[in-house]
Amino acid sequence: xxFNPRIVAFLCNWCSYTGADLAGTSRMEYKSNVRVVRIMCSxxxxxxxxxxxxxxxxxxxxxxGCHPGDCHYQEGNYRCLRRFLLLQKYILQMGIETERLKxxxxxxxxxxxxxxxxxxxxxxxxxLGPCKIKDTMKVLx
Amino acid sequence: xxxxxxxxxLAVYWAAACGGCCVSVLDVHEKLFDxxxxxxxxxxxxxxxxxxxxxxxxxxxNIDVTLFNGAVRNSENEHMAKLLRKKSKIxxxxxxxxxxxxxxxxxxFSTKEELFRxxxxxxxxxxxxxxxxxxxxxxxKEGVLSLPDFYNDVRSLTQVVEVDYFIPGCPPQTxxxxxxFTAIVSGAELPPKGxxxxxxxxxxxxxxxxxxxxxxxxxxxxxxxxIQDDGVSCFMEQGVICMGPATREGCGYRCIKGNAxxxxxxxxxxxxxxxxxxxxxxxxxxxxxKEPEEISRxxxxxxxxxxxxxxxxxxxxLIRRKLI
Numbered sequence: 001x002x003f004n005p006r007i008v009a010f011l012c013n014w015c016s017y018t019g020a021d022l023a024g025t026s027r028m029e030y031k032s033n034v035r036v037v038r039i040m041c042s043x044x045x046x047x048x049x050x051x052x053x054x055x056x057x058x059x060x061x062x063x064x065g066c067h068p069g070d071c072h073y074q075e076g077n078y079r080c081l082r083r084f085l086l087l088q089k090y091i092l093q094m095g096i097e098t099e100r101l102k103x104x105x106x107x108x109x110x111x112x113x114x115x116x117x118x119x120x121x122x123x124x125x126x127x128l129g130p131c132k133i134k135d136t137m138k139v140l141x
Numbered sequence: 142x143x144x145x146x147x148x149x150x151l152a153v154y155w156a157a158a159c160g161g162c163c164v165s166v167l168d169v170h171e172k173l174f175d176x177x178x179x180x181x182x183x184x185x186x187x188x189x190x191x192x193x194x195x196x197x198x199x200x201x202x203n204i205d206v207t208l209f210n211g212a213v214r215n216s217e218n219e220h221m222a223k224l225l226r227k228k229s230k231i232x233x234x235x236x237x238x239x240x241x242x243x244x245x246x247x248x249x250f251s252t253k254e255e256l257f258r259x260x261x262x263x264x265x266x267x268x269x270x271x272x273x274x275x276x277x278x279x280x281x282k283e284g285v286l287s288l289p290d291f292y293n294d295v296r297s298l299t300q301v302v303e304v305d306y307f308i309p310g311c312p313p314q315t316x317x318x319x320x321x322f323t324a325i326v327s328g329a330e331l332p333p334k335g336x337x338x339x340x341x342x343x344x345x346x347x348x349x350x351x352x353x354x355x356x357x358x359x360x361x362x363x364x365x366x367x368i369q370d371d372g373v374s375c376f377m378e379q380g381v382i383c384m385g386p387a388t389r390e391g392c393g394y395r396c397i398k399g400n401a402x403x404x405x406x407x408x409x410x411x412x413x414x415x416x417x418x419x420x421x422x423x424x425x426x427x428x429x430x431k432e433p434e435e436i437s438r439x440x441x442x443x444x445x446x447x448x449x450x451x452x453x454x455x456x457x458x459l460i461r462r463k464l465i
Contacts, residue, residue: 048419
């Protein structure tokens, strides 16, 4: 059976979700593997959200926020960036490929960039194959 | 005893543990007389010679309270966890290993094969030219010798059997144990099943004795030996990673009072699923850099985030072992 990755995308309300919305209203086509979760700010993303997405079966996690300097709440996206960089270090130690977690800045006008991002990220994850996490977590039960 | 109230039956058991928890029970010192006045210790391998067989022969629910310390690492630990569950009315996960997996839980960064290879052939002090490895069963002319089966994963007690209460700590503070014990003896109403007892609900930082300001902006993290601690201000503000923001209060700040940062043995506060993730969130918030390269430079000082933030809690965290 062909591998169809499951991707969870956390999009901030003010820029990235609006950008994704623009892709939709402009009738751009992009891969349907992505499940979008709207949050108020990329600074709201706790590492727990990302880890939980992985343990619940996500093969990749995409985080999108406003471009640096454009955050609706001034500094939320910088917090997100720092958490992302620390998380990358952590997931690498745990044996999850760092390519499975991606952070990109998408503004409200970047519908096209969002569609391209989803397509390229889906391709990356498809090449990587399914995340091993589900099999490893099964050992216990 | 003058009263007609029957004495409580108390058991203490150690699984994959260092023995510190049993010592913390002994640390009741002369209060031990009050304990034995109200309770009979029916099983405690570190103190008395009572065999597993004797426990097996007890009727079910015979023991009132069992303090189970240590993680579940092999088949013996698992057998005893299940046995003591059956024989006890109240089963308490006592100490970090039993509560969260603890220090033995760090073995979940490796597999059984990796551990055996390291211990029986690669370690600097190993001399094993015939490559002898332990076997669960071995036949000799007198019969079959057996050893417990070593598991690939370390588990906390609640991942193996149903647990009534959790008393956190590495080891738990003896005063808290006495409070809990007194409550049980006095017949006071016990908290709902599954509660963490003998500890607070908030974080260490909430009532920390060190001086805190809003000025938490870090450009470099230090290991504790790299700086001269002023003995007064918040460790985090000095750039020393302290697990306080993601750790339950109730230990009496033993480490902080000893001028050492919190290591997180009391586990996550109420409502937190994954203490390490909470800690990452907290650490990332206070780094005072905005460029990816600069942030990465600061994060270089956090050499081993998984080991540091999950020191006591790896087996119960969201990603409970290294992927294999």
